[in-house]
Amino acid sequence: MPRFFRIKAESTLSDEELLAYYRRTSEVHYLTLLYERYVTMVYGVCLNILRDVHAAEDAVMSIYEELVHKVQTHQIEAFRGWLYVLARNYCLMELRRQKRVSIDYQAPEKMAYHDAVASGEEFELIQDYADTHHLQQCLQKLSDKQRLCIIQFYWENKSYREIALEMSEDIGKIRSYIQNGRRNLRLCMEKNRP
Amino acid sequence: MNPLLRDDDALFAALLERWAAGDFTRSDEETLHRLLANDPFRREAWKGFVALPAEAHAEVLERIKQQLAGQPHWRYTSWLPLRWIAAAIVLLLLGALYWWWTTPRINLDKTALTTPAPSAEEPNERPTALKIETSKQLSTSHAPVERVPSSNHVSKLPIPLVKDTESYALAREHVMADASVSEVPRETAQTEVQKHLLQVRTSQPEASPLDSQQVGGENQEVRYLRNTPPAFSEKYRNPAISAKPLDNQRRKEMYALREAEPRRNAALAKENLAQERTVVAQSSLICPADGWPNFIEHLKQAALFQRDTTPDSLLLRVRIQQNGFPVLLGIEPEVRPAERHRLQQILQRHRWMPADTSDVIRLILIKSTRGQ
Incomplete structure (x- = not known):
């Protein structure tokens, strides 16, 4: 099937369907499609916590790499909420790792x-x-x-x-x-x- | 997932991108604020964007999307099963290595049996002359073996009662023991041993007793003799009797004996192993805390040094530590690593005295056969 039609069909799939495809086939392509739907919001969450554009950019890609493994091993009921918690926790951990100021503190x-x-x-x-x-x-x-x-x-x-x-x-x-x-x-x- | 939620998320993301790119208008802001209601994910994302309004978010988002799109279409494979498989292979290799290291092997290198290959003209017949060299043990405890006379020609292949090499060695001992008990002259015993060795070495399809009997002759008698207990075999070792054809009574006896043969062979082999070597341990300075007899008993139970090549005596250089724990420093002459390991284990089963002493334990391994 030509790539154009294939992508169009995949773009209509729901989160759960893409997740199921990825779990079944282990093809990261499906996970990428799914993550692209939320990457802007994930970037915003990381910006809010890390308050640094480059750190947020790195965090977004690191979260994607974590997803590749964690989606296969975690029981995920609602991907959207799960991703939000995962992104938030990752950025908080990153912040703690960098020993930066608390997120409640604003310069x-x-x-x-x-x-x-x-x-x-x-x-x-x-x-x-x-x-x-x-x-x-x-x-x-x-x-x-x-x-x-x-x-x-x-x-x-x-x-x-x-x-x-x-x-x-x-x-x-x-x-x-x-x-x-x-x-x-x-x-x-x-x-x-x- | 709720399709409306999904559409709203897509719209929200598009608005964020418009905001980042600078195409954001008042109507976009109205829509965006409506989407923020009751959604912590969107609210926090928006909070992040407006926290750094002067940054070039559009470029960063474009870069992120390019990186995601540039991901190769690889297939995620979990390495966990591969790790388990690798661990299992390593364990198997270690186990095989341990088994190979600790399992005693019967060394038959010193026993050389050479039988001429059957010629093309006589494919089904045994050679008329056999050249047999007995083992070192046989040659030292008995008279040297000469060539087998051509009269011992075996025209029909015998039944291999003991097929594997280990049983072969045990059976050889068994025949030697039988020969030593009986009053048969030494040359006759040697001949029997040679014939037995020949029979054991030859693996051929089993022939029925009746088929074997048709062959007749002295060799048939010898083949049945090796199946009989010492007392019984005495009778049939008489050349006068063995020359006669088998009557019905004898045939029945032989059938009965053949049926009981495997169990009897195993029992005799075990008995021979246990009695083959007598161990005497000597040391001038040190001794086990629970006495030499227990130590020697453990040595016997371990059934060590049953090989033909084992020397008559061993010198164990041992150091007794402060707590009475022995350390084996060396063995002269050298023995196989498995035997050394086992010996060390037996040594360490006992506490020794006096402590903090080094000495040599002399183990005298007296070769003995039944009746000696």
């Missing part, structure tokens, strides 16, 4: 990022108070770059890349401006909330 320079994670709540704040006087006041308190990025992203619906092109900045910096601006905006609005 001061990273506190902005840590606070910025707060999910959709702050996004709702922006939506709710978009036309209010408080929001306008708080926006004025932001730095120019943060304010410009927030406005372009939330009210002009521009993407990071478009903002970066317009401001001649790196995409990563635009992300940082938006995250930090959003955090400061939330703090300001909570302070001024009636």
